Amino acid sequence: MAGTRFQFFSTFSRQFSSLGNAHSAQSSKLSIGDIRQKRLDIFNQELKRQQSLISRLEKIEVNYQGFNDETVTLIMNKGVSTPYNCAQHISELLTKKSVVAEINGEVWDMHRPIPSDCTLKLLHMKPEDPQQAALVNKTFWRSCSFLLGAVVENSFQDDVSVTLHSFPPANVRSGSFVHDVHLNLDSWAPSQNDFRQIAASFQKFVRNGFIFQRLDIDSSLALKMFEDNIFKTEQIPHIATKSNSGRSVTVYRIGDHIDISRGPMIASSSLVGRCSIAAIHKLDSGFYRFQGVALPSDIYVNHFAFGILESRARNMNPARTPELNAKA
Incomplete structure:
Protein backbone atom coordinates (compact mmCIF):
# COMPACT_ATOMS: atom_id res chain seq x y z
CA MET A 1 0.00 0.00 0.00
CA ALA A 2 3.00 2.28 0.45
CA GLY A 3 3.04 2.94 -3.28
CA THR A 4 -0.52 4.26 -3.37
CA ARG A 5 -0.23 7.39 -1.26
CA PHE A 6 -2.35 10.20 -2.55
CA GLN A 7 -0.35 12.73 -4.52
CA PHE A 8 -2.94 15.45 -3.99
CA PHE A 9 -1.75 15.75 -0.39
CA SER A 10 1.71 16.83 -1.56
CA THR A 11 0.56 20.45 -1.80
CA PHE A 12 -0.43 20.41 1.84
CA SER A 13 2.80 18.67 2.83
CA ARG A 14 4.94 21.37 1.19
CA GLN A 15 2.81 24.16 2.62
CA PHE A 16 2.90 22.95 6.19
CA SER A 17 6.25 21.17 6.43
CA SER A 18 7.68 24.37 7.96
CA LEU A 19 5.29 23.90 10.87
CA GLY A 20 7.10 20.71 11.88
CA ASN A 21 7.90 20.46 15.58
CA ALA A 22 9.76 18.10 17.85
CA HIS A 23 7.20 15.40 17.17
CA SER A 24 7.46 15.63 13.38
CA ALA A 25 11.24 15.70 13.62
CA GLN A 26 11.11 12.50 15.63
CA SER A 27 8.72 10.82 13.20
CA SER A 28 10.65 11.94 10.12
CA LYS A 29 13.54 9.67 11.04
CA LEU A 30 11.54 6.79 9.63
CA SER A 31 8.89 6.76 6.94
CA ILE A 32 5.46 5.29 7.66
CA GLY A 33 6.48 2.30 5.55
CA ASP A 34 9.61 1.77 7.67
CA ILE A 35 7.66 2.13 10.90
CA ARG A 36 5.05 -0.37 9.73
CA GLN A 37 7.74 -2.84 8.71
CA LYS A 38 9.43 -2.53 12.09
CA ARG A 39 6.13 -3.24 13.87
CA LEU A 40 5.47 -6.19 11.58
CA ASP A 41 8.87 -7.66 12.37
CA ILE A 42 8.25 -7.39 16.10
CA PHE A 43 4.73 -8.83 15.69
CA ASN A 44 5.93 -11.80 13.62
CA GLN A 45 8.82 -12.58 15.95
CA GLU A 46 6.54 -12.55 18.99
CA LEU A 47 3.90 -14.64 17.22
CA LYS A 48 6.54 -17.21 16.31
CA ARG A 49 7.84 -17.22 19.90
CA GLN A 50 4.38 -17.78 21.36
CA GLN A 51 3.65 -20.56 18.87
CA SER A 52 6.93 -22.27 19.79
CA LEU A 53 5.70 -22.56 23.40
CA ILE A 54 3.19 -25.18 22.25
CA SER A 55 5.47 -28.19 22.58
CA ARG A 56 2.84 -30.78 21.70
CA LEU A 57 -0.68 -30.75 20.37
CA GLU A 58 -3.48 -31.53 22.80
CA MET A 125 -24.46 -9.98 10.20
CA LYS A 126 -28.19 -10.65 10.50
CA PRO A 127 -28.81 -12.44 13.81
CA GLU A 128 -32.38 -12.56 15.03
CA ASP A 129 -31.40 -12.28 18.68
CA PRO A 130 -31.21 -8.55 19.64
CA GLN A 131 -28.29 -9.06 22.00
CA GLN A 132 -26.29 -10.89 19.37
CA ALA A 133 -27.18 -8.21 16.83
CA ALA A 134 -25.80 -5.53 19.15
CA LEU A 135 -22.55 -7.48 19.60
CA VAL A 136 -22.11 -7.98 15.86
CA ASN A 137 -22.87 -4.33 15.08
CA LYS A 138 -20.31 -3.08 17.62
CA THR A 139 -17.71 -5.51 16.29
CA PHE A 140 -18.32 -4.31 12.73
CA TRP A 141 -18.16 -0.61 13.71
CA ARG A 142 -14.99 -1.14 15.78
CA SER A 143 -13.33 -2.93 12.87
CA CYS A 144 -14.23 -0.12 10.49
CA SER A 145 -12.56 2.39 12.83
CA PHE A 146 -9.45 0.22 12.84
CA LEU A 147 -9.47 0.01 9.05
CA LEU A 148 -9.93 3.77 8.77
CA GLY A 149 -6.78 4.28 10.83
CA ALA A 150 -4.88 1.89 8.57
CA VAL A 151 -5.88 3.89 5.49
CA VAL A 152 -5.38 7.40 6.92
CA GLU A 153 -1.94 6.61 8.33
CA ASN A 154 -0.73 5.76 4.85
CA SER A 155 -2.51 8.51 2.91
CA PHE A 156 -0.12 11.43 3.27
CA GLN A 157 3.35 12.18 1.99
CA ASP A 158 6.21 11.34 4.35
CA ASP A 159 6.91 14.97 5.24
CA VAL A 160 3.46 15.27 6.80
CA SER A 161 3.49 14.00 10.36
CA VAL A 162 0.60 11.51 10.73
CA THR A 163 0.20 10.01 14.19
CA LEU A 164 -2.79 7.84 15.07
CA HIS A 165 -4.18 8.61 18.50
CA SER A 166 -7.14 6.29 19.11
CA PHE A 167 -10.72 5.55 18.20
CA PRO A 168 -13.63 5.73 20.65
CA PRO A 169 -15.71 2.72 21.71
CA ALA A 170 -18.04 1.52 18.98
CA ASN A 171 -21.38 3.33 19.08
CA VAL A 172 -23.56 2.53 16.08
CA ARG A 173 -26.19 5.04 17.18
CA SER A 174 -23.67 7.86 16.76
CA GLY A 175 -24.02 7.42 12.99
CA SER A 176 -20.31 7.18 12.17
CA PHE A 177 -17.20 5.19 12.93
CA VAL A 178 -14.26 7.34 13.98
CA HIS A 179 -10.48 7.54 14.15
CA ASP A 180 -8.73 10.50 15.78
CA VAL A 181 -5.44 11.46 14.16
CA HIS A 182 -2.80 14.09 14.87
CA LEU A 183 -1.50 15.98 11.82
CA ASN A 184 0.90 18.89 11.47
CA LEU A 185 -1.57 20.55 9.08
CA ASP A 186 -3.09 23.19 11.31
CA SER A 187 -5.22 24.80 8.62
CA TRP A 188 -6.01 21.86 6.37
CA ALA A 189 -9.49 21.99 4.82
CA PRO A 190 -9.99 18.75 2.87
CA SER A 191 -11.72 19.01 -0.50
CA GLN A 192 -14.44 16.74 -1.84
CA ASN A 193 -11.79 15.10 -3.98
CA ASP A 194 -9.81 14.33 -0.82
CA PHE A 195 -12.85 12.58 0.64
CA ARG A 196 -13.35 10.55 -2.54
CA GLN A 197 -9.69 9.56 -2.66
CA ILE A 198 -9.63 8.37 0.94
CA ALA A 199 -12.88 6.45 0.43
CA ALA A 200 -11.46 4.85 -2.72
CA SER A 201 -8.35 3.80 -0.81
CA PHE A 202 -10.54 2.40 1.97
CA GLN A 203 -12.51 0.33 -0.54
CA LYS A 204 -9.34 -0.90 -2.21
CA PHE A 205 -7.87 -1.93 1.14
CA VAL A 206 -10.89 -3.91 2.33
CA ARG A 207 -11.23 -5.70 -0.99
CA ASN A 208 -7.91 -7.39 -0.34
CA GLY A 209 -9.76 -9.66 2.08
CA PHE A 210 -7.20 -9.28 4.88
CA ILE A 211 -7.92 -11.22 8.08
CA PHE A 212 -7.74 -9.60 11.50
CA GLN A 213 -4.98 -11.28 13.47
CA ARG A 214 -4.92 -10.83 17.25
CA LEU A 215 -1.90 -11.06 19.54
CA ASP A 216 -1.58 -10.43 23.28
CA ILE A 217 1.86 -9.06 24.13
CA ASP A 218 3.73 -7.81 27.17
CA SER A 219 3.53 -4.07 27.75
CA SER A 220 7.32 -3.73 27.43
CA LEU A 221 7.14 -5.21 23.93
CA ALA A 222 4.18 -2.97 23.09
CA LEU A 223 6.24 0.07 24.09
CA LYS A 224 9.00 -1.08 21.77
CA MET A 225 6.52 -1.71 18.96
CA PHE A 226 4.98 1.76 19.25
CA GLU A 227 8.03 3.77 20.31
CA ASP A 228 7.50 6.01 17.24
CA ASN A 229 4.03 7.07 18.47
CA ILE A 230 4.09 9.33 21.52
CA PHE A 231 0.37 8.85 22.15
CA LYS A 232 0.55 5.05 22.18
CA THR A 233 3.55 5.05 24.50
CA GLU A 234 1.56 7.22 26.88
CA GLN A 235 -1.54 4.99 26.65
CA ILE A 236 0.13 1.57 26.91
CA PRO A 237 0.93 1.52 30.68
CA HIS A 238 -2.67 2.48 31.49
CA ILE A 239 -4.07 -0.12 29.06
CA ALA A 240 -1.84 -2.82 30.54
CA THR A 241 -3.05 -2.22 34.09
CA LYS A 242 -6.59 -3.11 32.98
CA SER A 243 -5.54 -6.53 31.64
CA ASN A 244 -5.89 -9.72 33.69
CA SER A 245 -2.14 -9.93 34.19
CA GLY A 246 -1.64 -6.21 34.67
CA ARG A 247 1.05 -6.26 31.97
CA SER A 248 -0.68 -7.35 28.78
CA VAL A 249 -1.68 -5.31 25.72
CA THR A 250 -3.77 -6.63 22.81
CA VAL A 251 -2.75 -5.65 19.31
CA TYR A 252 -4.30 -6.49 15.96
CA ARG A 253 -2.72 -6.82 12.56
CA ILE A 254 -4.47 -6.39 9.23
CA GLY A 255 -2.37 -6.27 6.11
CA ASP A 256 0.74 -4.28 7.03
CA HIS A 257 -1.03 -2.26 9.72
CA ILE A 258 -0.86 -2.92 13.48
CA ASP A 259 -2.66 -1.03 16.23
CA ILE A 260 -3.91 -1.46 19.78
CA SER A 261 -7.47 -2.55 20.56
CA ARG A 262 -9.24 -4.80 23.04
CA GLY A 263 -11.33 -6.12 20.16
CA PRO A 264 -12.90 -8.31 19.07
CA MET A 265 -12.74 -7.63 15.35
CA ILE A 266 -14.60 -9.06 12.37
CA ALA A 267 -13.10 -12.08 10.64
CA SER A 268 -11.98 -10.34 7.46
CA SER A 269 -11.99 -6.97 5.74
CA SER A 270 -13.99 -8.58 2.93
CA LEU A 271 -17.04 -8.39 5.22
CA VAL A 272 -17.07 -4.60 4.70
CA GLY A 273 -19.10 -3.46 1.71
CA ARG A 274 -20.12 0.00 0.60
CA CYS A 275 -18.43 2.80 2.55
CA SER A 276 -17.94 6.55 2.57
CA ILE A 277 -15.64 9.00 4.33
CA ALA A 278 -18.32 11.41 5.50
CA ALA A 279 -16.43 14.06 7.46
CA ILE A 280 -13.08 15.25 8.75
CA HIS A 281 -13.53 17.58 11.71
CA LYS A 282 -10.67 19.69 13.03
CA LEU A 283 -10.31 19.38 16.79
CA ASP A 284 -7.93 21.20 19.12
CA SER A 285 -4.14 20.87 19.24
CA GLY A 286 -3.66 19.51 15.74
CA PHE A 287 -6.14 16.64 16.01
CA TYR A 288 -8.52 15.72 13.22
CA ARG A 289 -11.52 13.42 13.63
CA PHE A 290 -11.99 11.24 10.55
CA GLN A 291 -15.54 9.88 10.31
CA GLY A 292 -16.98 7.25 8.01
CA VAL A 293 -20.02 5.10 7.41
CA ALA A 294 -20.14 1.60 5.93
CA LEU A 295 -22.42 -1.34 5.28
CA PRO A 296 -21.64 -5.04 5.59
CA SER A 297 -20.85 -6.68 2.26
CA ASP A 298 -24.10 -8.65 2.19
CA ILE A 299 -26.38 -5.70 2.97
CA TYR A 300 -27.47 -3.44 0.12
CA VAL A 301 -29.42 -0.19 0.08
CA ASN A 302 -30.23 2.19 -2.76
CA HIS A 303 -28.33 5.40 -3.40
CA PHE A 304 -30.97 7.58 -1.72
CA ALA A 305 -30.98 5.54 1.50
CA PHE A 306 -27.18 5.47 1.69
CA GLY A 307 -27.18 9.23 1.16
CA ILE A 308 -29.26 9.60 4.32
CA LEU A 309 -26.69 7.55 6.23
CA GLU A 310 -23.88 9.71 4.81
CA SER A 311 -25.68 12.91 5.79
CA ARG A 312 -26.08 11.70 9.35
CA ALA A 313 -22.44 10.60 9.49
CA ARG A 314 -21.27 14.13 8.63
CA ASN A 315 -22.42 15.43 12.00
CA MET A 316 -19.65 15.77 14.55
CA ASN A 317 -19.43 12.44 16.36
CA PRO A 318 -20.15 13.12 20.06
CA ALA A 319 -17.49 10.72 21.34
CA ARG A 320 -14.94 12.10 23.79
CA THR A 321 -12.18 14.01 22.04
CA PRO A 322 -8.51 13.11 22.62
CA GLU A 323 -6.39 15.02 25.09
CA LEU A 324 -2.92 16.19 24.16
CA ASN A 325 -1.07 15.16 27.33
CA ALA A 326 2.20 14.44 25.56
CA LYS A 327 3.74 17.36 23.72
CA ALA A 328 3.35 16.77 20.01
Missing part, protein backbone atom coordinates in the same frame (compact mmCIF):
# COMPACT_ATOMS: atom_id res chain seq x y z
CA LYS A 59 -7.03 -32.22 21.73
CA ILE A 60 -10.07 -30.29 22.89
CA GLU A 61 -13.80 -30.83 22.35
CA VAL A 62 -15.70 -28.01 20.68
CA ASN A 63 -19.48 -28.27 20.76
CA TYR A 64 -20.86 -26.14 17.95
CA GLN A 65 -24.41 -24.84 18.41
CA GLY A 66 -25.88 -23.72 15.12
CA PHE A 67 -29.23 -22.59 13.83
CA ASN A 68 -32.39 -24.70 14.04
CA ASP A 69 -30.90 -26.62 16.99
CA GLU A 70 -28.05 -27.89 14.83
CA THR A 71 -25.21 -29.33 16.93
CA VAL A 72 -21.81 -30.61 15.87
CA THR A 73 -19.02 -31.93 18.09
CA LEU A 74 -15.53 -31.26 16.82
CA ILE A 75 -12.18 -32.49 18.07
CA MET A 76 -9.72 -29.65 17.57
CA ASN A 77 -6.19 -28.66 18.61
CA LYS A 78 -5.83 -26.76 21.89
CA GLY A 79 -4.33 -23.30 21.51
CA VAL A 80 -4.02 -23.73 17.74
CA SER A 81 -7.47 -24.24 16.22
CA THR A 82 -9.70 -21.21 15.80
CA PRO A 83 -13.44 -20.69 15.32
CA TYR A 84 -12.68 -20.18 11.64
CA ASN A 85 -11.02 -23.61 11.53
CA CYS A 86 -14.15 -25.06 13.15
CA ALA A 87 -16.32 -23.40 10.50
CA GLN A 88 -14.14 -24.99 7.81
CA HIS A 89 -15.08 -28.41 9.17
CA ILE A 90 -18.81 -27.61 9.09
CA SER A 91 -19.63 -25.72 5.89
CA GLU A 92 -18.11 -23.33 3.39
CA LEU A 93 -21.03 -20.95 3.89
CA LEU A 94 -20.11 -20.53 7.57
CA THR A 95 -16.55 -19.55 6.68
CA LYS A 96 -17.88 -16.81 4.40
CA LYS A 97 -20.71 -15.48 6.56
CA SER A 98 -19.36 -15.75 10.11
CA VAL A 99 -18.37 -12.35 11.48
CA VAL A 100 -17.41 -13.18 15.04
CA ALA A 101 -17.74 -16.14 17.41
CA GLU A 102 -18.97 -16.82 20.91
CA ILE A 103 -16.87 -19.14 23.08
CA ASN A 104 -18.77 -20.16 26.23
CA GLY A 105 -20.78 -16.95 25.85
CA GLU A 106 -17.70 -14.69 25.40
CA VAL A 107 -17.34 -12.78 22.14
CA TRP A 108 -14.32 -14.22 20.36
CA ASP A 109 -12.33 -13.37 17.22
CA MET A 110 -12.75 -15.83 14.37
CA HIS A 111 -8.98 -16.24 14.00
CA ARG A 112 -8.14 -16.37 17.72
CA PRO A 113 -7.01 -19.82 18.99
CA ILE A 114 -9.37 -21.68 21.31
CA PRO A 115 -7.71 -22.52 24.67
CA SER A 116 -9.93 -25.29 26.07
CA ASP A 117 -13.10 -27.39 25.72
CA CYS A 118 -15.97 -25.08 24.90
CA THR A 119 -19.34 -24.37 23.39
CA LEU A 120 -19.10 -22.46 20.12
CA LYS A 121 -21.53 -20.20 18.30
CA LEU A 122 -20.81 -18.43 15.02
CA LEU A 123 -22.54 -15.10 14.45
CA HIS A 124 -23.35 -13.51 11.10
Whole structure:
Protein backbone atom coordinates (compact mmCIF):
# COMPACT_ATOMS: atom_id res chain seq x y z
CA MET A 1 0.00 0.00 0.00
CA ALA A 2 3.00 2.28 0.45
CA GLY A 3 3.04 2.94 -3.28
CA THR A 4 -0.52 4.26 -3.37
CA ARG A 5 -0.23 7.39 -1.26
CA PHE A 6 -2.35 10.20 -2.55
CA GLN A 7 -0.35 12.73 -4.52
CA PHE A 8 -2.94 15.45 -3.99
CA PHE A 9 -1.75 15.75 -0.39
CA SER A 10 1.71 16.83 -1.56
CA THR A 11 0.56 20.45 -1.80
CA PHE A 12 -0.43 20.41 1.84
CA SER A 13 2.80 18.67 2.83
CA ARG A 14 4.94 21.37 1.19
CA GLN A 15 2.81 24.16 2.62
CA PHE A 16 2.90 22.95 6.19
CA SER A 17 6.25 21.17 6.43
CA SER A 18 7.68 24.37 7.96
CA LEU A 19 5.29 23.90 10.87
CA GLY A 20 7.10 20.71 11.88
CA ASN A 21 7.90 20.46 15.58
CA ALA A 22 9.76 18.10 17.85
CA HIS A 23 7.20 15.40 17.17
CA SER A 24 7.46 15.63 13.38
CA ALA A 25 11.24 15.70 13.62
CA GLN A 26 11.11 12.50 15.63
CA SER A 27 8.72 10.82 13.20
CA SER A 28 10.65 11.94 10.12
CA LYS A 29 13.54 9.67 11.04
CA LEU A 30 11.54 6.79 9.63
CA SER A 31 8.89 6.76 6.94
CA ILE A 32 5.46 5.29 7.66
CA GLY A 33 6.48 2.30 5.55
CA ASP A 34 9.61 1.77 7.67
CA ILE A 35 7.66 2.13 10.90
CA ARG A 36 5.05 -0.37 9.73
CA GLN A 37 7.74 -2.84 8.71
CA LYS A 38 9.43 -2.53 12.09
CA ARG A 39 6.13 -3.24 13.87
CA LEU A 40 5.47 -6.19 11.58
CA ASP A 41 8.87 -7.66 12.37
CA ILE A 42 8.25 -7.39 16.10
CA PHE A 43 4.73 -8.83 15.69
CA ASN A 44 5.93 -11.80 13.62
CA GLN A 45 8.82 -12.58 15.95
CA GLU A 46 6.54 -12.55 18.99
CA LEU A 47 3.90 -14.64 17.22
CA LYS A 48 6.54 -17.21 16.31
CA ARG A 49 7.84 -17.22 19.90
CA GLN A 50 4.38 -17.78 21.36
CA GLN A 51 3.65 -20.56 18.87
CA SER A 52 6.93 -22.27 19.79
CA LEU A 53 5.70 -22.56 23.40
CA ILE A 54 3.19 -25.18 22.25
CA SER A 55 5.47 -28.19 22.58
CA ARG A 56 2.84 -30.78 21.70
CA LEU A 57 -0.68 -30.75 20.37
CA GLU A 58 -3.48 -31.53 22.80
CA LYS A 59 -7.03 -32.22 21.73
CA ILE A 60 -10.07 -30.29 22.89
CA GLU A 61 -13.80 -30.83 22.35
CA VAL A 62 -15.70 -28.01 20.68
CA ASN A 63 -19.48 -28.27 20.76
CA TYR A 64 -20.86 -26.14 17.95
CA GLN A 65 -24.41 -24.84 18.41
CA GLY A 66 -25.88 -23.72 15.12
CA PHE A 67 -29.23 -22.59 13.83
CA ASN A 68 -32.39 -24.70 14.04
CA ASP A 69 -30.90 -26.62 16.99
CA GLU A 70 -28.05 -27.89 14.83
CA THR A 71 -25.21 -29.33 16.93
CA VAL A 72 -21.81 -30.61 15.87
CA THR A 73 -19.02 -31.93 18.09
CA LEU A 74 -15.53 -31.26 16.82
CA ILE A 75 -12.18 -32.49 18.07
CA MET A 76 -9.72 -29.65 17.57
CA ASN A 77 -6.19 -28.66 18.61
CA LYS A 78 -5.83 -26.76 21.89
CA GLY A 79 -4.33 -23.30 21.51
CA VAL A 80 -4.02 -23.73 17.74
CA SER A 81 -7.47 -24.24 16.22
CA THR A 82 -9.70 -21.21 15.80
CA PRO A 83 -13.44 -20.69 15.32
CA TYR A 84 -12.68 -20.18 11.64
CA ASN A 85 -11.02 -23.61 11.53
CA CYS A 86 -14.15 -25.06 13.15
CA ALA A 87 -16.32 -23.40 10.50
CA GLN A 88 -14.14 -24.99 7.81
CA HIS A 89 -15.08 -28.41 9.17
CA ILE A 90 -18.81 -27.61 9.09
CA SER A 91 -19.63 -25.72 5.89
CA GLU A 92 -18.11 -23.33 3.39
CA LEU A 93 -21.03 -20.95 3.89
CA LEU A 94 -20.11 -20.53 7.57
CA THR A 95 -16.55 -19.55 6.68
CA LYS A 96 -17.88 -16.81 4.40
CA LYS A 97 -20.71 -15.48 6.56
CA SER A 98 -19.36 -15.75 10.11
CA VAL A 99 -18.37 -12.35 11.48
CA VAL A 100 -17.41 -13.18 15.04
CA ALA A 101 -17.74 -16.14 17.41
CA GLU A 102 -18.97 -16.82 20.91
CA ILE A 103 -16.87 -19.14 23.08
CA ASN A 104 -18.77 -20.16 26.23
CA GLY A 105 -20.78 -16.95 25.85
CA GLU A 106 -17.70 -14.69 25.40
CA VAL A 107 -17.34 -12.78 22.14
CA TRP A 108 -14.32 -14.22 20.36
CA ASP A 109 -12.33 -13.37 17.22
CA MET A 110 -12.75 -15.83 14.37
CA HIS A 111 -8.98 -16.24 14.00
CA ARG A 112 -8.14 -16.37 17.72
CA PRO A 113 -7.01 -19.82 18.99
CA ILE A 114 -9.37 -21.68 21.31
CA PRO A 115 -7.71 -22.52 24.67
CA SER A 116 -9.93 -25.29 26.07
CA ASP A 117 -13.10 -27.39 25.72
CA CYS A 118 -15.97 -25.08 24.90
CA THR A 119 -19.34 -24.37 23.39
CA LEU A 120 -19.10 -22.46 20.12
CA LYS A 121 -21.53 -20.20 18.30
CA LEU A 122 -20.81 -18.43 15.02
CA LEU A 123 -22.54 -15.10 14.45
CA HIS A 124 -23.35 -13.51 11.10
CA MET A 125 -24.46 -9.98 10.20
CA LYS A 126 -28.19 -10.65 10.50
CA PRO A 127 -28.81 -12.44 13.81
CA GLU A 128 -32.38 -12.56 15.03
CA ASP A 129 -31.40 -12.28 18.68
CA PRO A 130 -31.21 -8.55 19.64
CA GLN A 131 -28.29 -9.06 22.00
CA GLN A 132 -26.29 -10.89 19.37
CA ALA A 133 -27.18 -8.21 16.83
CA ALA A 134 -25.80 -5.53 19.15
CA LEU A 135 -22.55 -7.48 19.60
CA VAL A 136 -22.11 -7.98 15.86
CA ASN A 137 -22.87 -4.33 15.08
CA LYS A 138 -20.31 -3.08 17.62
CA THR A 139 -17.71 -5.51 16.29
CA PHE A 140 -18.32 -4.31 12.73
CA TRP A 141 -18.16 -0.61 13.71
CA ARG A 142 -14.99 -1.14 15.78
CA SER A 143 -13.33 -2.93 12.87
CA CYS A 144 -14.23 -0.12 10.49
CA SER A 145 -12.56 2.39 12.83
CA PHE A 146 -9.45 0.22 12.84
CA LEU A 147 -9.47 0.01 9.05
CA LEU A 148 -9.93 3.77 8.77
CA GLY A 149 -6.78 4.28 10.83
CA ALA A 150 -4.88 1.89 8.57
CA VAL A 151 -5.88 3.89 5.49
CA VAL A 152 -5.38 7.40 6.92
CA GLU A 153 -1.94 6.61 8.33
CA ASN A 154 -0.73 5.76 4.85
CA SER A 155 -2.51 8.51 2.91
CA PHE A 156 -0.12 11.43 3.27
CA GLN A 157 3.35 12.18 1.99
CA ASP A 158 6.21 11.34 4.35
CA ASP A 159 6.91 14.97 5.24
CA VAL A 160 3.46 15.27 6.80
CA SER A 161 3.49 14.00 10.36
CA VAL A 162 0.60 11.51 10.73
CA THR A 163 0.20 10.01 14.19
CA LEU A 164 -2.79 7.84 15.07
CA HIS A 165 -4.18 8.61 18.50
CA SER A 166 -7.14 6.29 19.11
CA PHE A 167 -10.72 5.55 18.20
CA PRO A 168 -13.63 5.73 20.65
CA PRO A 169 -15.71 2.72 21.71
CA ALA A 170 -18.04 1.52 18.98
CA ASN A 171 -21.38 3.33 19.08
CA VAL A 172 -23.56 2.53 16.08
CA ARG A 173 -26.19 5.04 17.18
CA SER A 174 -23.67 7.86 16.76
CA GLY A 175 -24.02 7.42 12.99
CA SER A 176 -20.31 7.18 12.17
CA PHE A 177 -17.20 5.19 12.93
CA VAL A 178 -14.26 7.34 13.98
CA HIS A 179 -10.48 7.54 14.15
CA ASP A 180 -8.73 10.50 15.78
CA VAL A 181 -5.44 11.46 14.16
CA HIS A 182 -2.80 14.09 14.87
CA LEU A 183 -1.50 15.98 11.82
CA ASN A 184 0.90 18.89 11.47
CA LEU A 185 -1.57 20.55 9.08
CA ASP A 186 -3.09 23.19 11.31
CA SER A 187 -5.22 24.80 8.62
CA TRP A 188 -6.01 21.86 6.37
CA ALA A 189 -9.49 21.99 4.82
CA PRO A 190 -9.99 18.75 2.87
CA SER A 191 -11.72 19.01 -0.50
CA GLN A 192 -14.44 16.74 -1.84
CA ASN A 193 -11.79 15.10 -3.98
CA ASP A 194 -9.81 14.33 -0.82
CA PHE A 195 -12.85 12.58 0.64
CA ARG A 196 -13.35 10.55 -2.54
CA GLN A 197 -9.69 9.56 -2.66
CA ILE A 198 -9.63 8.37 0.94
CA ALA A 199 -12.88 6.45 0.43
CA ALA A 200 -11.46 4.85 -2.72
CA SER A 201 -8.35 3.80 -0.81
CA PHE A 202 -10.54 2.40 1.97
CA GLN A 203 -12.51 0.33 -0.54
CA LYS A 204 -9.34 -0.90 -2.21
CA PHE A 205 -7.87 -1.93 1.14
CA VAL A 206 -10.89 -3.91 2.33
CA ARG A 207 -11.23 -5.70 -0.99
CA ASN A 208 -7.91 -7.39 -0.34
CA GLY A 209 -9.76 -9.66 2.08
CA PHE A 210 -7.20 -9.28 4.88
CA ILE A 211 -7.92 -11.22 8.08
CA PHE A 212 -7.74 -9.60 11.50
CA GLN A 213 -4.98 -11.28 13.47
CA ARG A 214 -4.92 -10.83 17.25
CA LEU A 215 -1.90 -11.06 19.54
CA ASP A 216 -1.58 -10.43 23.28
CA ILE A 217 1.86 -9.06 24.13
CA ASP A 218 3.73 -7.81 27.17
CA SER A 219 3.53 -4.07 27.75
CA SER A 220 7.32 -3.73 27.43
CA LEU A 221 7.14 -5.21 23.93
CA ALA A 222 4.18 -2.97 23.09
CA LEU A 223 6.24 0.07 24.09
CA LYS A 224 9.00 -1.08 21.77
CA MET A 225 6.52 -1.71 18.96
CA PHE A 226 4.98 1.76 19.25
CA GLU A 227 8.03 3.77 20.31
CA ASP A 228 7.50 6.01 17.24
CA ASN A 229 4.03 7.07 18.47
CA ILE A 230 4.09 9.33 21.52
CA PHE A 231 0.37 8.85 22.15
CA LYS A 232 0.55 5.05 22.18
CA THR A 233 3.55 5.05 24.50
CA GLU A 234 1.56 7.22 26.88
CA GLN A 235 -1.54 4.99 26.65
CA ILE A 236 0.13 1.57 26.91
CA PRO A 237 0.93 1.52 30.68
CA HIS A 238 -2.67 2.48 31.49
CA ILE A 239 -4.07 -0.12 29.06
CA ALA A 240 -1.84 -2.82 30.54
CA THR A 241 -3.05 -2.22 34.09
CA LYS A 242 -6.59 -3.11 32.98
CA SER A 243 -5.54 -6.53 31.64
CA ASN A 244 -5.89 -9.72 33.69
CA SER A 245 -2.14 -9.93 34.19
CA GLY A 246 -1.64 -6.21 34.67
CA ARG A 247 1.05 -6.26 31.97
CA SER A 248 -0.68 -7.35 28.78
CA VAL A 249 -1.68 -5.31 25.72
CA THR A 250 -3.77 -6.63 22.81
CA VAL A 251 -2.75 -5.65 19.31
CA TYR A 252 -4.30 -6.49 15.96
CA ARG A 253 -2.72 -6.82 12.56
CA ILE A 254 -4.47 -6.39 9.23
CA GLY A 255 -2.37 -6.27 6.11
CA ASP A 256 0.74 -4.28 7.03
CA HIS A 257 -1.03 -2.26 9.72
CA ILE A 258 -0.86 -2.92 13.48
CA ASP A 259 -2.66 -1.03 16.23
CA ILE A 260 -3.91 -1.46 19.78
CA SER A 261 -7.47 -2.55 20.56
CA ARG A 262 -9.24 -4.80 23.04
CA GLY A 263 -11.33 -6.12 20.16
CA PRO A 264 -12.90 -8.31 19.07
CA MET A 265 -12.74 -7.63 15.35
CA ILE A 266 -14.60 -9.06 12.37
CA ALA A 267 -13.10 -12.08 10.64
CA SER A 268 -11.98 -10.34 7.46
CA SER A 269 -11.99 -6.97 5.74
CA SER A 270 -13.99 -8.58 2.93
CA LEU A 271 -17.04 -8.39 5.22
CA VAL A 272 -17.07 -4.60 4.70
CA GLY A 273 -19.10 -3.46 1.71
CA ARG A 274 -20.12 0.00 0.60
CA CYS A 275 -18.43 2.80 2.55
CA SER A 276 -17.94 6.55 2.57
CA ILE A 277 -15.64 9.00 4.33
CA ALA A 278 -18.32 11.41 5.50
CA ALA A 279 -16.43 14.06 7.46
CA ILE A 280 -13.08 15.25 8.75
CA HIS A 281 -13.53 17.58 11.71
CA LYS A 282 -10.67 19.69 13.03
CA LEU A 283 -10.31 19.38 16.79
CA ASP A 284 -7.93 21.20 19.12
CA SER A 285 -4.14 20.87 19.24
CA GLY A 286 -3.66 19.51 15.74
CA PHE A 287 -6.14 16.64 16.01
CA TYR A 288 -8.52 15.72 13.22
CA ARG A 289 -11.52 13.42 13.63
CA PHE A 290 -11.99 11.24 10.55
CA GLN A 291 -15.54 9.88 10.31
CA GLY A 292 -16.98 7.25 8.01
CA VAL A 293 -20.02 5.10 7.41
CA ALA A 294 -20.14 1.60 5.93
CA LEU A 295 -22.42 -1.34 5.28
CA PRO A 296 -21.64 -5.04 5.59
CA SER A 297 -20.85 -6.68 2.26
CA ASP A 298 -24.10 -8.65 2.19
CA ILE A 299 -26.38 -5.70 2.97
CA TYR A 300 -27.47 -3.44 0.12
CA VAL A 301 -29.42 -0.19 0.08
CA ASN A 302 -30.23 2.19 -2.76
CA HIS A 303 -28.33 5.40 -3.40
CA PHE A 304 -30.97 7.58 -1.72
CA ALA A 305 -30.98 5.54 1.50
CA PHE A 306 -27.18 5.47 1.69
CA GLY A 307 -27.18 9.23 1.16
CA ILE A 308 -29.26 9.60 4.32
CA LEU A 309 -26.69 7.55 6.23
CA GLU A 310 -23.88 9.71 4.81
CA SER A 311 -25.68 12.91 5.79
CA ARG A 312 -26.08 11.70 9.35
CA ALA A 313 -22.44 10.60 9.49
CA ARG A 314 -21.27 14.13 8.63
CA ASN A 315 -22.42 15.43 12.00
CA MET A 316 -19.65 15.77 14.55
CA ASN A 317 -19.43 12.44 16.36
CA PRO A 318 -20.15 13.12 20.06
CA ALA A 319 -17.49 10.72 21.34
CA ARG A 320 -14.94 12.10 23.79
CA THR A 321 -12.18 14.01 22.04
CA PRO A 322 -8.51 13.11 22.62
CA GLU A 323 -6.39 15.02 25.09
CA LEU A 324 -2.92 16.19 24.16
CA ASN A 325 -1.07 15.16 27.33
CA ALA A 326 2.20 14.44 25.56
CA LYS A 327 3.74 17.36 23.72
CA ALA A 328 3.35 16.77 20.01
